[in-house]
């Protein structure tokens with residue numbers, strides 16, 4: 001959609017108003033705030049928020065921003081401040097570097113996630129799924145959110161230093177958990193980044209630094225060849241790639257890379273798994289189609305990467321899940337040069353918001369609020385900017401292949417062995433959490449396990465909330 005107000009030389013339209021009041025309204029209900037801004041003001045909107053970001057809602061506008069990524073659009077340090085310093089808890093890595101340094105780190109990490117290391121990760125994902133399924137019995141009651149998060153965490157932790165128990169100290173395991181815990185909590189992350197000392201209850205910086213030495217010890221062992229892992233763990237792949245890039249041997253750098261990769265992928269993968277399982281439970285006809293495909297193609301075993309070609313519907317389930325529930329509902333970037341978006345020339349330094357939550361639920365898709373994996377089976381007939389679940393260009397996802405392989409094993413494995421019966425009467429809402437942009441079903445997804453009997457017509461339990469397929473209700477305010 002374009003309007004007079006988006007012609008060159010004009011400021012993008014928007015609701016106006018005091019940015020502090022706007023920020024408060026946004027914090028209370030970010031998804032509703034963004035949906036209303038788009039509905040009332042169009043595809044390119046100046047939002048009344050601190051930093052006055054311009055939201056690129058339309059597919060063409062989102063496509064233009066995405067195309068500029070890495071060159072004319074960069075990641076934002078948050079409200080225009082510098083990115084977290086290299087000696088902060090976040091360390092050095094792909095997520096908080098720019099320019100030539102980012103290009104180098106990205107190349108090292110991207111290569112390290114491929115080849116034998118990717119095969120290793122995929123085998124671990126299949127094996128951990130088998131273990132999880134072996135621990136389940138019909139009648140068990142579960143919340144899918146901690147189940148998926150726990151599983152994806154176990155997979156990555158094992159992948160980092162390999163399956164050899166001698167290499168995996170409980171102290172290092174605990175250190176990785178603590179690191180994720182700090183970064184997942186925005187107040188703690190900010191405190192850890194900007195405060196020099198440990199503040200009880202807030203920054204855990206000193207404690208964390210001490211804990212991370214346990215991870216360094218494991219990497220040192222791999223680097224010194226003292227440990228010969230049977231598989232090809234990430235630490236080894238990163239050591240090889242930093243050597244290949246002629247960087248001096250630095251286990252601390254490898255540790256930073258590994259932890260950032262873990263952080264980058266954890267919630268995104270867990271979120272895709274949980275949303276897919278919830279959507280399939282709410283749409284038993286789609287679940288039946290998937291089950292038929294799985295039974296024909298893999299006959300009950302947990303799918304592995306080689307099965308990809310025979311599982312097109314499962315791949316479409318992943319795409320449709322990420323369309324409706326993207327990994328990040330919105331993201332803030334910043335122009336580092338003038339950029340034309342939707343007919344408006346935005347000056348350098350403009351804060352830009354990409355909002356997949358709105359863009360991917362737009363008119364580019366017929367009946368956009370229906371869960372219909374079939375739409376991804378044929379050739380793509382939507383503009384490229386309408387659906388970019390992995391981002392694009394120089395900032396696109398480098399963990400895509402790992403994530404797709406793990407998703408296939410986890411969702412394919414669970415669907416064949418168990419039917420997840422939603423506990424009736426629960427209310428589930430998409431909620432990005434306080435200060436976050438990662439939308440998870442909250443307060444959780446409570447299910448009872450039933451042996452997979454393939455009964456298609458079984459009516460799903462009545463679930464209320466603003467989830468696609470549930471009985472609609474007003475969105476709960478956070």
Ligand code: HEM
Pocket residue numbers: 075094095106113260261262264265266268269272322326327328331388389390391392394395396397398399400402403
């Ligand atoms: C379903 C799972 C996943 C989804 C939907 C997803 C999605 C995305 C998206 C949309 C971006 C681009 C963000 C932007 O434009 O700034 C991204 C970036 C990234 N992803 Fe993923 N991701 C997933 C899993 C993973 C995994 C498993 C890893 C690591 C093993 C990973 C590592 C990264 C990294 C390092 C970046 C930053 C790239 C850069 O800045 O150059 N992701 N991901």
